[in-house]
Amino acid sequence: MNEAAWAVGRVSGFVALFLFTGSVLLGIASRSGRPVFGLPRFSVTLLHRNVALLGTVFLALHVGTLLLDPLARLNPIDLLVPFLGAFRPFWQGLGTVALDLVLAVVITAFLRHRIGQRAFKAAHWFTYVAWPVALAHAVGNGTNGTDKLFLVSAAASVAAVAGAVLWRLSPTFLETARARQSLAGEERPR
Amino acid sequence: MTTPSAALRNVHPVPPPAGAARLFLAGSRAGYSQHLQAYGSIDVGAVAPGFLDVVEASGLTGRGGAAFASWRKMAAAAQAGGRGLFSARPVVIANGAEGEPLSHKDAALLAHAPHVVLDGVLVAAAALQTSHAYIYVTAETMPSVQSALAERTDARHIRPVEADDTFISGEASAVVNKIQGGPSLPLDKLRRLSDAGLRGRPTLVLNVETLAHIGLLARFGVDWFRSVGTARDPGTRLVTVAGAGTDQVLEVPGDASLHGILRSSGIHPEELSAVLVGGYHGRWVRPLDYRLSPAGSPETLVRPGVGVIYVLSPDQCGLAVTAQITEYLAGQSARQCGPCMFGLRAMADVLNRLADGERDPRLVAELERLGRIVSGRGSCHHPDGTVRMVSSALETFSDDVREHLIGRCTRIQRGTR
Amino acid sequence: MTGSLHIDWTRCDGRGLCTELLATLLTRDDWGYPISRRGDGIRGEVPIAPGHEEAAREAVILCPKLALTLRPPAKSS
Numbered sequence: 001m002n003e004a005a006w007a008v009g010r011v012s013g014f015v016a017l018f019l020f021t022g023s024v025l026l027g028i029a030s031r032s033g034r035p036v037f038g039l040p041r042f043s044v045t046l047l048h049r050n051v052a053l054l055g056t057v058f059l060a061l062h063v064g065t066l067l068l069d070p071l072a073r074l075n076p077i078d079l080l081v082p083f084l085g086a087f088r089p090f091w092q093g094l095g096t097v098a099l100d101l102v103l104a105v106v107i108t109a110f111l112r113h114r115i116g117q118r119a120f121k122a123a124h125w126f127t128y129v130a131w132p133v134a135l136a137h138a139v140g141n142g143t144n145g146t147d148k149l150f151l152v153s154a155a156a157s158v159a160a161v162a163g164a165v166l167w168r169l170s171p172t173f174l175e176t177a178r179a180r181q182s183l184a185g186e187e188r189p190r
Numbered sequence: 191m192t193t194p195s196a197a198l199r200n201v202h203p204v205p206p207p208a209g210a211a212r213l214f215l216a217g218s219r220a221g222y223s224q225h226l227q228a229y230g231s232i233d234v235g236a237v238a239p240g241f242l243d244v245v246e247a248s249g250l251t252g253r254g255g256a257a258f259a260s261w262r263k264m265a266a267a268a269q270a271g272g273r274g275l276f277s278a279r280p281v282v283i284a285n286g287a288e289g290e291p292l293s294h295k296d297a298a299l300l301a302h303a304p305h306v307v308l309d310g311v312l313v314a315a316a317a318l319q320t321s322h323a324y325i326y327v328t329a330e331t332m333p334s335v336q337s338a339l340a341e342r343t344d345a346r347h348i349r350p351v352e353a354d355d356t357f358i359s360g361e362a363s364a365v366v367n368k369i370q371g372g373p374s375l376p377l378d379k380l381r382r383l384s385d386a387g388l389r390g391r392p393t394l395v396l397n398v399e400t401l402a403h404i405g406l407l408a409r410f411g412v413d414w415f416r417s418v419g420t421a422r423d424p425g426t427r428l429v430t431v432a433g434a435g436t437d438q439v440l441e442v443p444g445d446a447s448l449h450g451i452l453r454s455s456g457i458h459p460e461e462l463s464a465v466l467v468g469g470y471h472g473r474w475v476r477p478l479d480y481r482l483s484p485a486g487s488p489e490t491l492v493r494p495g496v497g498v499i500y501v502l503s504p505d506q507c508g509l510a511v512t513a514q515i516t517e518y519l520a521g522q523s524a525r526q527c528g529p530c531m532f533g534l535r536a537m538a539d540v541l542n543r544l545a546d547g548e549r550d551p552r553l554v555a556e557l558e559r560l561g562r563i564v565s566g567r568g569s570c571h572h573p574d575g576t577v578r579m580v581s582s583a584l585e586t587f588s589d590d591v592r593e594h595l596i597g598r599c600t601r602i603q604r605g606t607r
Numbered sequence: 608m609t610g611s612l613h614i615d616w617t618r619c620d621g622r623g624l625c626t627e628l629l630a631t632l633l634t635r636d637d638w639g640y641p642i643s644r645r646g647d648g649i650r651g652e653v654p655i656a657p658g659h660e661e662a663a664r665e666a667v668i669l670c671p672k673l674a675l676t677l678r679p680p681a682k683s684s
Contacts, residue, residue, distance in 0.1 A: 030671075033622050033623070033671075040627040041622065041623055041624045041627055042624045042627050042628050042665070042666075042669050045624065045669050045671070046669070112673070113668075113673060116673070117618075117672065117673050
């Protein structure tokens, strides 16, 4: 039983990270306001949302099973307060940070229509912190975190997200009215 | 139901003014004592909600542009105020922003007859059973309004707010936005201002001239109000006649003839080629056998809008002037709503090409197409009004359009463009 | 009559999600903003044809600028 919980806890952590990587990439794609890979814009947005939610489910599984697992020696307090853990407290603390940031992002996303675009966007910026922190947590805390295969895939993820962020920062990234307007050579006073 | 005249129990020892001169009777820069001398005192406390019936019977329409029935606006705000668990007291806002560059009538009214306006604010607030009132005016007229407020004791609660000097600062929701601390830009109209306006309160925004008429109506009654003008357009209105060397504010009877107004401002019909009636969101007309009234057939009448009558002299090219005005209006877009932000710019560009004599017959169709996709697609009427003005120009200056498309302008040789 | 889709033009940025979801009702104008295909929908009130309610709801939820609201059938305005 414990073996199973341990295995589920580890695997679900990897799956969650994998899904969040996909969600970050899809999120950046949907922010661009363009259809991506032949998918219409609303599909990109829906996919981004659903992949993120699935990632959250696996994150819950990851945290839940390890909470039940005596081997992991995880306290409920570790879910909220980082760096108090018994085993590799620093690396586990990063997991706590990522978890709390993900919760903030998910909850504000659900409440977007209520709290408004501004608060939603502000919270959504947390993903740019949560994702690298989660990755560091996986490398530093995971039993197989330093395996060659995992390191290679982590490096690939970093490359993909970094590439997407660079695209995000490029001047031609946004396909919005303001961008269309500046193409028309106009200045928008603000 | 009270009969209209029963709501009026105001003592007025001064006989009601006869003729079409009503608003400026107290003279130039009239203080409170001159005001009382000319109009007598008014017992605002006697104004009850039944006064709305008086306004309805008077047939008064808004003088800020849309010419909406004033009593309907008042009744909507009054009803919204009485509805619901926490019945919020309505707010009355006197709008004197007058963003139209050619219009001076509100400025003239606030400079010379501020107390007539303040009376109207007090009466409207009393009819809505509220004491929340604002007067929203430009920096230019603010000193006159402030000194008028200081002159009397019954208007201390009317709060003056300064309007920005932009074309759309007087749009009703922009007024509300500015007073509640935002920018003076229009708001989305998911809910009407009369239901939820200033900080969620039922809000009545009336033009200062409309309120001035309401103040006099409370004094002198419906029969007096309707004794000037016609059944479809009773009362008087202020107009600004501008262009062709003229720039003056006149008080004219409702349903007045355009010809007559121009004549009384010293303009001879042969001295002009066309007139733009109603301001920059108005309508170009030619010839002049129109009457100025908000209701009736567009064949015989032209809507007064904000009351600007702009005279185009024969040496001016109507298309060039229309292009300049559209250029201005595009620049005055609040740049909040995409179709307005891009569409007015695009229309101005096409008009400029037409005015400059580009010989492309598709220009007119392109203007009409742009008009169709811009109109009605914004949170305020700025795009619609602009499209209306441009399409009236295409109609009125159709000869000039033809000439321009074959590379001639009948006006350019004679001077301006 | 199944109500209408209110477009808050002050928020709309022409991102185009609603025009994809409601492709039979909406298209994009010269600048990318949603425009009713039938030429109705004055002042950003686009009538929702029967059968499009679900897509309209989806559009409201997914609009990246929160510019859409569903309005019940109007009594009269």
